[in-house]
Amino acid sequence: MSTDTPTVLLDHVRPKGGQKPDQWPTWKTMAYTLDISLRFLASSAVGKGSIARADELIAGYWTRILKAGNASLAAVGREKFPPGQACVVMSNHSSLLDIPALMGAVPGSVRMVTKEELTKVPVWGQALVKSGFIALDRRNREKAIAQLQKAKRVLAEGVHVWIAPEGTRSRSGVLGAFKKGGFHVAMDLSVPIIPCWIHGAHDIIPPDSFVSRYDGEIVVRFGDPIPTAGRSRDDMEALMLEVREAMVALSQQG
Numbered sequence: 001m002s003t004d005t006p007t008v009l010l011d012h013v014r015p016k017g018g019q020k021p022d023q024w025p026t027w028k029t030m031a032y033t034l035d036i037s038l039r040f041l042a043s044s045a046v047g048k049g050s051i052a053r054a055d056e057l058i059a060g061y062w063t064r065i066l067k068a069g070n071a072s073l074a075a076v077g078r079e080k081f082p083p084g085q086a087c088v089v090m091s092n093h094s095s096l097l098d099i100p101a102l103m104g105a106v107p108g109s110v111r112m113v114t115k116e117e118l119t120k121v122p123v124w125g126q127a128l129v130k131s132g133f134i135a136l137d138r139r140n141r142e143k144a145i146a147q148l149q150k151a152k153r154v155l156a157e158g159v160h161v162w163i164a165p166e167g168t169r170s171r172s173g174v175l176g177a178f179k180k181g182g183f184h185v186a187m188d189l190s191v192p193i194i195p196c197w198i199h200g201a202h203d204i205i206p207p208d209s210f211v212s213r214y215d216g217e218i219v220v221r222f223g224d225p226i227p228t229a230g231r232s233r234d235d236m237e238a239l240m241l242e243v244r245e246a247m248v249a250l251s252q253q254g
Contacts, residue, residue, distance in 0.1 A: 004076045004077065004221075004253075005076075006074035006075060006076045006219055007074060007075050007076070007078060008072070008073075008074045009073045009074060009075055009104050009105060010063055010066055010067070010071075010072055010073040010104060011072050012070055012071075012072050012215065013067050013070060014070050016070070016214075016215040017070075017214070017215070018214075018215070019070075019214040019215070020214075021211045021212060021213045021214065022211060022212065023210050023211055023212070024068070024212075025065075025068035025069035025212040025214075026096075026205075026210040026211075026212055028064075028065075028068040029065050029068060029096075032061060032064045032065060032068075033061075033124055034123060034124065036057050036058075036060075036061045036127070037123045037124045037126070037127035037128075038123060038127075039057055040053065040054055040057055040127045040130065040131055041123065041126060041127055041130065044130050049130055049131070051109055051131075051132060051157060051159060054131035054132065055109050058103050061100070061103070062100035062101070062103040062104045063104065065097070065100045066097075066100060066101075066104070066218075068212075069204060069212045069213070069214050069215075069216065070214050070215050071097070071204055071214075071215070071216045071217065071218060072216075072217045072218065073101055073104050073105065073218050073219075073220070074217075074218070074219045074220070075104075075105035075219070075220045075221075075222070076219065076220070076221045076222065076253075077221055077222030077223065078105070078106075078107045078222060080194065080222050080223065080224055080225060081106075081107050081108070081160075081194060081222070081225070082192060082225060084158075085191065085192065086154075086155045086156075086157075086158050086159055086160050086161070086191060087160050087161075087191055087192045087193065087194045087225060088151075088155070088160070088161050088162075088163060088182055088185060088186040088191055088192070088193045088194070089102065089106060089110065089160055089161070089162040089163070089193075089194045089196055089222075090162075090163055090164070090165045090182060090193055090194070090195055090196060090243055090247070091162065091164065091195075091196035091197060091198055091220075091247070092164075092166075092170065092173075092175060092196075092197055092198055092247065092251070093164035093166060093168070093169050093170065093198075094169050094170045094171070094173050094201070094202045094206075094207050095169070095198075095201035095202045095204065095205050095206065095207065096205050097201035097204055097205050097218065098164075098169075098198050098201050099112055099162075101198055101201055101218045101220055102162055102196075102198070102220065105220035105222075106160055106162070108158075108159075108160060109158065109159040109160060110159065110160040110161070110162055111131070111132040111133050111134065111154050111159055111160075111161055111162070112133055112134070112161075112162045112163075113133075113134045113136050113148075113151060113161065113162065113163045113164070113182070114128065114133055114134065114135060114136065115135070115136060115137075115138060115168075116135040116136055116137040116138075116147075118135070119133075119135045132154050132157075132159060134147065134148070134150045134151045134154065134161065135147055135150075136148070136181070138167060138168070144181060145181065145184075148181050148182075148184070148185050151163075151182075151185045152185060152188065152189055155185070155189055155191055156189070160194075161185070163181070163182035163185070165178040165179060165182055165183075165240075165243065165244075166178060166179070167179045167181075169207050170207070171207045171208065173202050175244065175247065175248065178240050178243075178244060180236060180240070183228075183236060183239055183240055183243075186228045187228045187231055187233075187236075187239070190228055190229035190230075191228060192225035192226060192227050192228065193225065193226045193228060193239075193243055194222055194223065194225055194226075195222070195223040195224075195226065195243050195246035195247045195250060196220060196221065196222050196223070196247070196250065197220075197221045197247055197250035197251045197253075198218065198219075198220050199218065199219045199220070199221065199251075200216055200217050200218040200219060201216075201218050203216060204216035204218070221250045221253055222250075223246045223247070223249070223250050224246070226239070226242055226243055226246065
C-alpha cells in the first residue's frame with residue numbers, strides 16, 4: 001500500500017448522490033469537444049493558435065468533462081517530472097477518460113499520440129492537428145514512423161508527449177504487448193520516460209462504452225523517470241521491460 005499523499009486536482013463538485021449510470025456525461029463531452037475545437041480554430045484563424053492558447057483551453061476542457069459525471073481527480077508523483085525537461089509519458093489506456101485525466105494530472109503542457117482516424121472528424125480533427133496532437137496510422141508502419149517525427153518536434157518545444165505503449169485501449173484492463181514507436185522517439189531525443197498508471201477511469205467509463213458512472217474517483221500515479229540517454233537500439237527490449245515493470249508496480253499501489 002502506497003503512503004504517498006495524492007494531490008487533489010479536482011474534487012467532487014456535488015455531494016455523491018448515487019445517480020444511476022447514463023449517457024448524459026458523454027453527450028456533454030461531445031458538446032465540450034466541439035466547443036473547444038471551434039474556439040481554438042477561431043484563435044488559429046487570427047494568428048493566435050499557439051501552444052499557450054491550446055493549454056488555456058485544455059485547462060477548462062478536462063475539468064468540464066470530469067464535472068459532467070461528478071468525478072474527482074488526484075495525482076501522485078507529479079514532482080517526479082524533471083524541471084524544464086519535456087518527457088514521454090507512458091500509461092495504461094482503457095477508458096475514454098484517460099486522456100482528460102492525464103491533461104489534468106501531467107504538470108505543464110501535454111499532447112497525445114492519437115489514431116489518425118480521429119483527425120478526419122470535421123472540426124475536431126483540424127483542431128487536434130493544429131494544437132499539436134500527433135496522428136498515427138496504426139495500419140501503416142512506415143507512415144507511422146514518419147508521423148512520430150512530429151512527436152519529436154513537440155517535445156523539442158518543451159511539451160510532454162503521452163503515448164499508450166500498447167497502441168490502443170485495453171479491453172480487459174490488463175497490459176498488452178508494447179509497441180516500439182514511442183520508445184524510439186524517447187531514445188532518439190534522449191528524453192526520460194515517465195511511467196504512469198491511471199486508476200479508476202476504467203470503472204467510470206469502461207472500454208467501448210458510452211455509459212458513464214457518476215461520482216467516480218480517478219487517481220493518476222507517476223513513477224520515477226526512466227532515462228534513455230546513452231541507450232542504444234540493443235537496449236530496446238530491456239528499456240521496454242523496465243517501463244512495463246514500473247507501470248505494473250504503479251498499478252499495484254493505491
